Amino acid sequence: MKNLLTQSTIAKPLEWTGIGLHSGRPVHMRLLPAGAQSGIRFVRTDLSGRPEIACKVENVTHTQMATTLGVGKASVSTVEHLMCALFAAGIDNLRIEIDAPEVPISDGSSIEFFNAVREIGVERQLKPRQAYRLLQAVRVTSGESVAVAEPGDGFSVEATVEFPHPVIGRQSFSYVAGQTSFESFLSARTFGFLKEVEALKRMGLAQGGSLDNAVVLDDQSVLNPGGLRFSDEFARHKVLDAIGDLALAGHSILAKVSLHRSGHELHRQLLREILANSELVEMGQSQAVSVRAPLFKKARRVAVS
Numbered sequence: 001m002k003n004l005l006t007q008s009t010i011a012k013p014l015e016w017t018g019i020g021l022h023s024g025r026p027v028h029m030r031l032l033p034a035g036a037q038s039g040i041r042f043v044r045t046d047l048s049g050r051p052e053i054a055c056k057v058e059n060v061t062h063t064q065m066a067t068t069l070g071v072g073k074a075s076v077s078t079v080e081h082l083m084c085a086l087f088a089a090g091i092d093n094l095r096i097e098i099d100a101p102e103v104p105i106s107d108g109s110s111i112e113f114f115n116a117v118r119e120i121g122v123e124r125q126l127k128p129r130q131a132y133r134l135l136q137a138v139r140v141t142s143g144e145s146v147a148v149a150e151p152g153d154g155f156s157v158e159a160t161v162e163f164p165h166p167v168i169g170r171q172s173f174s175y176v177a178g179q180t181s182f183e184s185f186l187s188a189r190t191f192g193f194l195k196e197v198e199a200l201k202r203m204g205l206a207q208g209g210s211l212d213n214a215v216v217l218d219d220q221s222v223l224n225p226g227g228l229r230f231s232d233e234f235a236r237h238k239v240l241d242a243i244g245d246l247a248l249a250g251h252s253i254l255a256k257v258s259l260h261r262s263g264h265e266l267h268r269q270l271l272r273e274i275l276a277n278s279e280l281v282e283m284g285q286s287q288a289v290s291v292r293a294p295l296f297k298k299a300r301r302v303a304v305s
């Protein structure tokens, strides 16, 4: 448990090239070690002045389809899958140089980012890690979508998705820090419906979208030749998205989060409520320290509720 108490960065620079979901063009990223207390930030190397964008909820500018961060005219979209991978790897401080306005889509999940960081290694830093400890329950709603956070000694996220589709229906997945293995949800892919994907492409969006980086469904079935990675891959991806969005707190969170039919906008609103109703504590000084699972240790699987 000792590792949970101090901050970390990556041991060495990590290069990453992939395609942007919307542009369909190559995107190059360099992940660089960063000092303690500096947080995670993007640097748009293709823009004059190389503007920096801190990965903080106050910099969220758009939440349609994906979470976009921006400062001034500089923005980076689809940050949530990378943020989830960095959360799982226990990275607190990182400089991400990127030459395009969107993070590469990878395989539509977080697993390739996570594996790359795991391979390059994590460096422990001396500064203590901090956490927002939620003091009272908060709740945000939008139509039938509900997001709730309750005070707790650890961090957990339960998500329920509901789509009137024969392959999806109603399904739930829970992540409990220190208990649920990261492998059980980091490889769950983003998903979309063929009708919507075609409409997006006509609008000039999703140019890089393919069966290689998303689960695509028609009215009846999954179109990907390999099928699903999990029968409840949709709920698992929702947990992945939520953890990536909540990582924009900038620190760990001690709360029990429950989501029903949520999306990026509800995650943003919930996080703002959490931050407004929390105290910042040093990990280890709080009652519980298990915001994150022990780094890279195989965690015990828990029953999926």
Ligand SMILES: [Zn+2]
Pocket: 080, 081, 190, 237, 241
């Ligand atoms: Zn996603």
